[in-house]
Amino acid sequence: MGVLYLMSKAYSHLRDTVKGSQKAQVEHAKHSLLAAALLHDVGHGPFSHLFEPCMGINHEYWSIRIISDPESCIHRKLSKVYSNLPTDVCELIKGDKPSLPRWEKSLISSQLDMDRMDYLRRDSLFSGAGYGHFDWSRLITTMELHENDNESIDLVWPEKASMSIEEYIFARYYMYQNVYLHKTTRGFEVLLQAMWKRAKTLIDEGSPPELIPAIEKLWLNDPDDISVAEYLAVEEHSVLYQMQAWTSSTDSVLKDLATRFLNRDGFAMIDPPPVSDPLTEDRSEWESKVADALNDKDFKNASCYCLKDELKAKYLSPYRPEPEKGLQDMTNAIFIKSDNGQVLEVSESLPRLKAVIEMGMSSSKFKYYVPKSMRKIVQNIK
Amino acid sequence: MNKYFLMKLIEASGDEGFHGRKRLQKVVFFLKFEGLAVNAEYELHRFGPYSHDLSQACSDLKSQDLLEEKTSPTARGGVEYSYSLTTPGKAAISHTEEVSPTTKTAFSLAESTAKSLISSKLWDLELGSTILFYYQKCNDWDHAFSNACEFKRKDSTSSSSTSALAFAKSFVK
Structure with a gap:
């Protein structure tokens, strides 16, 4: 709903400010833009992104399935507006159709899209963090359409909006550093994934743990063989009930991981020692020593208790223009249009951004998580 | 990587x-x-x-x-x-x-x-990889080829395009 609200503001602003043939293009895109804003994440399963790796859910796949399914009420409602609207919305969400206008794609998915603007503010509010604030209204009411020489129309901002863009990028930076990538958050994520991975191992080994029917159906079948209704039957309370059931599992590891998760007994973060081989970045020797230490303390299944977490470089940077200028593209960078009509990638006019951009130019970082009782022992392993 | x-x-x-x-x-x-x-x-x-x-x-x-x-x-x-x-x-x-x-x-x-x-020829690599990129998503050569040519702004009937398609197809068993 928040994305729809911001998109409706952006749409109204563009409709009222652009002129000539662009105006007709904007008006033509109204329904697909607003519907895509509302529905782009309709395929999210329980606990959204957090839970996707646990059951192998791809929310975009399900968003498309739900919108495309003639039996779904969403499809029926959209079709009533005009018959091809479900298809238009799906194409906008997928974003890979070459003829899709770039400004439309940018509003739905880019480095400064309505979704990012919405979730940043929402997560800031609900996490209680003092970060994540920026002048969203200024960003929306200053955006412009810019016609490139190669006949594409792109979203750009005038110089007067550059401070608001900078504020938005820094807001993202603070939220990532303090909320999204916080060690406690990540620790619970890897614990959750370890729990479901353990359950999958037991299934693969022929001794499946108790599974509720809706989860069994979704988890153990190919997505193409699952109906939209069957997918939608798995909700947050299904997953919570499932994990509650595992707290009395006959498998001691699954029982322990589920109990720890539900009792908020998260793992402790450990910085691994530097790698000796820069090409493979292999830490298997250290991991093996950690496994031995875990075994000594009765954590018999070390792979479930020494959890590796990769913080990919793209998540360490709040904004990633292309490192190679020649590859700079209007859809993957934010552009400022100067008063003399020149269009520049935003960090070229705002040098202060270079520091946070460089954060994303470093390699992925690895952290490990172990039970809190093992923290000091593992920290001393070199 | x-x-x-x-x-x-x-x-x-x-x-x-x-x-x-x-x-x-x-x-x-x-x-x-x-x-x-x-x-x-x-x-x-x-x-x-x-x-x-x-x-x-x-x-x-x-x-x-x-x-x-x-x-x-x-x-x-x-x-x-x-x-x-x-x-x-x-x-x-x-x-x-x-x-x-x-x-x-x-x-x-x-x-x-x-x-x-x-x-290999750079164009085969460039258009061929784009065709494969689309093919991975739709599993349909015709659709992948037309999308890739549209994306690259290249005539799909040209010999260089069909050569790139054959090149891409050679990677799918």
């Missing part, structure tokens, strides 16, 4: 080094498609599939003095990048092969494909 595979790819290009960033991006894309565990995510970019992870790995290796990047002007007034291994880079490969023989074997299995890709 598996940096050992990247270094071996540069090594496989011979004494003259590996020429072209675009070629490098596409060759790694095809190797990934062939099943080599390069650990690089790809997205569609101006010239076709592009990996930030690969670009980042090149930067890391340069800063570690394991890889050398040279530039030379092209006839069209642009810049061509070429890559070669430094002496510490060659030593790093030997070290990895000593401590991790399975990694060495994994690349050996892909080496002949890598060499063949390195010497």
Whole structure:
């Protein structure tokens, strides 16, 4: 709903400010833009992104399935507006159709899209963090359409909006550093994934743990063989009930991981020692020593208790223009249009951004998580 | 990105080094498609599939003095990048092969494909990888081919386009 609200503001602003043939293009895109804003994440399963790796859910796949399914009420409602609207919305969400206008794609998915603007503010509010604030209204009411020489129309901002863009990028930076990538958050994520991975191992080994029917159906079948209704039957309370059931599992590891998760007994973060081989970045020797230490303390299944977490470089940077200028593209960078009509990638006019951009130019970082009782022992392993 | 595979790819290009960033991006894309565990995510970019992870790995290796990047002007007034291994880079490969023989074997299995890709026509790599990128999503050659040609603004009936399609198809068993 928040994305729809911001998109409706952006749409109204563009409709009222652009002129000539662009105006007709904007008006033509109204329904697909607003519907895509509302529905782009309709395929999210329980606990959204957090839970996707646990059951192998791809929310975009399900968003498309739900919108495309003639039996779904969403499809029926959209079709009533005009018959091809479900298809238009799906194409906008997928974003890979070459003829899709770039400004439309940018509003739905880019480095400064309505979704990012919405979730940043929402997560800031609900996490209680003092970060994540920026002048969203200024960003929306200053955006412009810019016609490139190669006949594409792109979203750009005038110089007067550059401070608001900078504020938005820094807001993202603070939220990532303090909320999204916080060690406690990540620790619970890897614990959750370890729990479901353990359950999958037991299934693969022929001794499946108790599974509720809706989860069994979704988890153990190919997505193409699952109906939209069957997918939608798995909700947050299904997953919570499932994990509650595992707290009395006959498998001691699954029982322990589920109990720890539900009792908020998260793992402790450990910085691994530097790698000796820069090409493979292999830490298997250290991991093996950690496994031995875990075994000594009765954590018999070390792979479930020494959890590796990769913080990919793209998540360490709040904004990633292309490192190679020649590859700079209007859809993957934010552009400022100067008063003399020149269009520049935003960090070229705002040098202060270079520091946070460089954060994303470093390699992925690895952290490990172990039970809190093992923290000091593992920290001393070199 | 598996940096050992990247270094071996540069090594496989011979004494003259590996020429072209675009070629490098596409060759790694095809190797990934062939099943080599390069650990690089790809997205569609101006010239076709592009990996930030690969670009980042090149930067890391340069800063570690394991890889050398040279530039030379092209006839069209642009810049061509070429890559070669430094002496510490060659030593790093030997070290990895000593401590991790399975990694060495994994690349050996892909080496002949890598060499063949390195010497392929750039356009086959560029349009071919774009066709494959779309094909992975829709599993339909006609759809993938028309989308790729539209994306690259290229006439789908031209011989170079159909050649790239045949090139792409040769990677799907």
